[in-house]
Amino acid sequence: MGRFVFKLPDVGEGTAEAELAAWHVKVGDVVAEDQVVADVMTDKATVEITSPVSGTVSKLHGEPGQMMAVRGPLVEFEVEGDGNAAAEESSPAPVPAAPAPEPKSLAAQIEVAGAAPPSAPAPAPARRSDVARDPNQKPLASPAVRNRARELGIELQFVTGSGPAGRIEHADLDAYIAGGARPAARGGAATYARAEGSTEVRIIGLRRKIAEKMAESVRRIPHITYVEEIDVTALEELRAHLNAQNKGTDRPKLNVLPFIARAIVVALRDQPQINAWYDDEAGILTQHAAVHLGIAAQTPNGLMVPVVRHAEARDVYDTADEIARVSGAAKSGKAAKEELSGSTITITSLGTLGGVVHTPIINHPEVAIVGPNKIQERVVVRDGQIVVRKMMNLSSSFDHRIVDGHDAAVFVQRIKGLLEQPATLWMG
Known part of the structure; x- marks a missing residue:
């Protein structure tokens, strides 16, 4: 038997290090060639690392949350033959992040690291x-x-x-x-x-990236949030009619998001500065002709923003299909890196949990985000009569350095008019 030292490979983005997000093996496991042994995270994506050999895991380098050097040792195996240990004796040690306390409650991490649990007084019942x-x-x-x-x-x-x-x-x-x-x-x-008692949980991997991204957006962008209520009674009637008409066909069942996507596309024609990225360090606003629509999606690993590319060129069914496809890929962890970057404006929806109003955070470097709230029946006054209508609030945030309050209101009112008269979504 020999010893094989597997080094962290270059994950393809020219980075010198990557965060160890999770182990999929532990010491003593028998691993087949090409089996996933760990997840590492860069600034853009989580990457599965597979074993180049078959063998038994003898040592794991690093713990979840630790920064690992590219071409530094990651896993050691006992393998048939001589292995490569003789050439790896002087391998550099992984580059750790700033020292952080060992989590006291994540027993799986302690077991993987091969360390004894830290001593702590047991809480008295x-x-x-x-x-x-x-x-x-x-x-x-x-x-x-x-x-x-x-x-x-x-x-x-x-x-x-x-x-x-x-x-x-x-x-x-x-x-x-x-x-x-x-x-x-x-x-x-x-x-x-x-x-x-209490439990300490280290914030690592995607959750840490989300935290850093949110903090950066709030720190760098002066947000202005504009809320408007929209009567979606006619839209809901149209949606129900189309779903009933297409029942049993290969067309997707429609929810409200494809219609909101279309309203955004149409409203942006008159305000291209909202479909843009702002580089505040260079002082440059890049306005995009194409609408690459980010769809904020809750996944088992946290918040991700898969992208529906060229929303301006899609009809309602194609948009619905693509929203379902990219959101499903993100939730299953199978989204490609290019499917999780490049959005020019984002929709964030909590569906039936959407509440009455919220204050969405802009997906930097974008300058706007649109947040539909839940649809509910409300008593309203129409033409002097008290009636029950299906209403939805739209909570949208804008980068106030680029979008003035008046322009934000014009944009939202344009969306409101399109959704309240849904036939106009495809006129002109």
Whole structure:
């Protein structure tokens, strides 16, 4: 058997280092050639690193959140044959980021790093407990035992079970009380076990990139947010009609986003300075002819902005298909780097959780972001009559260095008019 030292390869962006985002293997794992061993993150994307050899993992270099030097050692394997260890004895050590405290609660990270957990005082429970049970694990007990415990005000989470597989019996409740635990008073206000202690979680990987991006946008851009309500009753009727008409066909089911995308495209024709990037260091505003529409999407790994390119050249169905495709790729982690960059203006929608109003943060270096809120029925006055209409607020933010308040209002009012008279979205 020999030893093979696998160095972090160049991830293709000319960077000297990358952040180790996650391990997919641990010491002792048998790894096949081309198997993913780690995720690393650059400023633009997360990259899966695959093993160049088959073998057994003998050592992992670095921990999640640490900056790793390109061409520095990443993983060591025991392999058949001589390996390459003789040539790698003098390999440089990884370049660490600024020292940060070891996370106290991420047991998986501690195990991967091969280090002993840091010592910390255990939080004292509100009641006597000698049970090492996961807080999310439901204790085993019969309905009768649960009812009795509820009547006595006893939290089963803190009771040791003497039955099979730790099942809690009536005798265990008696022993718990005899051991000094006092049942809660009955007939008064409900009592609950007090929670104590804290958990430290290091912000790493994509979440750290999101935090840095948001802080940069707020720090560099003076935001102005403009909110307007839009009557989308006619739009919703059109959308329902089209979905019913196309049921059973290969056309996608339409939500409101493709219509908002089209309204943005049309409104930008008169205000090209809003479809732009602003380089505040060089003092240059780059106005784009094409509308590359960013779609802020919540993914399992955090917020990402996949891009619908050339939204100006797409009809409502093509736009719906492309929104679904790029958003799905981002959520599954399969989006290409070029699908996650290059947007010229962004839509951020929380769907049915959209609330009444929000203050979206601009995706730097863009100068505008459009944020639809949820659609809900409201009582409004139309032509002197009280009626119920489907209403949606639109919360949009602009870079006040480039977009004056008047221009922001004109832009939003143009979108409002288009959505309230949806036939005009495709006229002219």
